[in-house]
Amino acid sequence: MDFNLSEEQQMLRDAANRYVREQYGFEARRRLQAAGDASTPHWAQYAEMGWLGLGIPEDFGGLGCGFVETALVAEELGRALALEPYIGCAVLAARLVETADAPVFASQRRGELLEAMAGGVLQIALAHSEPAGRYELDAASTIARAEGDGFVIEGTKLMIPGAQGADLFIVSAQVDGEGLALFLVDKGAATLHGYPLIDGTLAADLELRSVYVAADARLTAPGSGLAKLEEALDRAALAQVAEALGCMEAVLDTSSEYLKTRQQFGQPIGRFQALQHRISEMFVEVQETRSILYRGIASLDGAPALRRQAVSAAKVLLASSARFVGGQGIQLHGGIGLTDEYPIGHYYKRLLALTTLYGDGEWHLGRFVEAQRETAA
Incomplete structure (x- = not known):
């Protein structure tokens, strides 16, 4: 894998970095959050x-780029602590719509939905998590029963990032005799209970009570729902590693600058060797996260077991690295790091959220072991 960015990729990265610096400063972000x-x-x-x-894909109004470009943008949005559901909509939901294989849906709705999503006029969010499901993808208890020419969906979904701004939801439900399937549900057809998460982003729970959807609202063919969902979630999880990398780099840069300017005993505290060691350890954690992100990107389009192994390895490392870098950033700043007016605490909260969404470190460790056994067999 070539780790050097192409000219176009570097231009994309520079443009994203410039935008978040000029248009998405910390104070502007706090106003949006408030x-x-x-x-x-x-x-x-x-x-x-x-x-x-x-x-x-370009045929559906997009740019048809690879995952590297997505990761570059996600990394810069991590630096800005962006509140918008970029990964949930532009990565996860867009992938589920693109790979939908239900014959009726694929022939009629895929193009118009993807074009609207690329144009920014339509937001879609995945509604999959349930009270007893934890992170297991096939544990959904929501059901979809055939009725007339469509389906009636019953169930409850929890903690859907970006739900308040979504126009449509992709809902996972069990279909009798077929297994897990994915359906498009209009926002107005379900009951939404919204709330903020620890990092200031918005999420909601979704109640579906006898919600009827037409036949063309089904995205997946019988037997393919679980595999489609897992592949799209792996892409979203890896994009979150890129976003967390941007957060961690921002913590490292902010902490390094603080050590150069904070005076103690007549000199910058950055001259103290113990604090230099902490910064060095933070740097190592950031670089390890970048390396394992690259490994995940290289394995993303490979065999499913290899993809699962690489993505879960990235999430396991992130679970420890994010806590360490975020925690050390607060420690190096002292009391000011805990205030709402200073960005370090906000980065720490965002990192905590990113380590748990789409599977926490413990769950991904078990998944990594299973994938490793599968590849070794």
Whole structure:
């Protein structure tokens, strides 16, 4: 794998970095968070710059780029502590729509949905987690029973990131005799209970009570739902590693600058060897996270077992690295690191959220072991 960015990729990275520095400063982010509004002016800008269509094929209004470009943008959005559900919509939901294989849906709705998503006029969120399901993908108790020409869906979904701003939901449900399937559900057809997460982003629970959907709302053919969901979630989890990498780099940069300017005993505290060692350890954790992200990207389009192994390895490492880098950032800043007016605490909260969404370190460790056994067999 060539780790050097192409000219186009470097231009994309520079443009994203410039945008978040000039248009998405920390104070601007705090105002958006305080407003608690699911719709922000940045989403239209993301679409205008092509970020929402990076992974969408050109035939459907996207740019048809690889995952590297998505990771570059996610990393810069991590630096900005972006509140918008970029990964949940532009990576996860877009992938599920793109790979949908239900004959009726694929022939009628795929193109129009992807074009609307790339244009920033449509947001879709995945509704999969349930009260007793934890991270297991096949543990959904929501059911979809055939009725007339469509289906009636019953169940409850928990903690859907970006739900308040979504126009449609991709709902996972068990179909009798077929297993897990995915359905598109209009926002107005279900009951939404919204709340903020620890990092200031918005999420919601979804109640589906006898919600009827037409036949063309089904995304997956019988027997393919679980595999489609797992593949898309792996891409989203890896994009979150890239976002967390951006957060960790920002913590490292902010902490290094603070050590150069904070005076103690008549000199910058950065001259103290013990603090230099902490910064060095943080640097190593950041570089290890970048390396394992590269490994995940290289394995993303490989055999399913190898993909699962690489993605879970990245999430396991992130679980420890994110806590260490975020925690050390607060320690190096002292009391100011805990205040709401300073960014370090916000980065720590965002890192905590990223380590648990789409599977925490403990769950991914078990999944890594299973995948390793499968590849060794």
